[in-house]
Amino acid sequence: MSKDKIVAIPNIPTPNKPVIFNPDICKGCNICVEVCQVDVYIPHPEKGKPPIILHPEECWYCGCCVNDCPRPGAIEFNWPLQQRGYWKNKTTGEVHQI
Ligand code: SF4
Ligand code: SF4
Secondary structure (H helix, E strand, C coil): CCCCCCCCCCCCCCCCCCEEECCCCCCCCCHHHHHCCCCCEECCCCCCCCCEECCHHHCCCCCHHHHHCCCCCCEEECCCHHHCCEEECCCCCCEEEC
């Protein structure tokens, strides 16, 4: 009996990453996969590994995946440049980024 092969192909023209996973902290519980309303992720075929970002261009940065992750530091936003916030300390001249 033949076994069906499942293929998932990421969107090549927009290879951006709306989030960055830390594989040392993420345990692949897939809560972020479940809470994303627009199915940006799919579970990793290997148990315990961070999900695969399949449709990065669909992300609207709602924050659900990052907020619902039970392991702090496992996932963080990778904001597009035009959405990043900067401010400068007038006294010291130091520039801070969100
Ligand atoms: S990033 Fe967080 S919610 Fe997503 S699979 Fe990893 S540990 Fe689970
Ligand atoms: S920020 Fe929102 S839309 Fe983007 S991947 Fe996370 S849950 Fe999905």
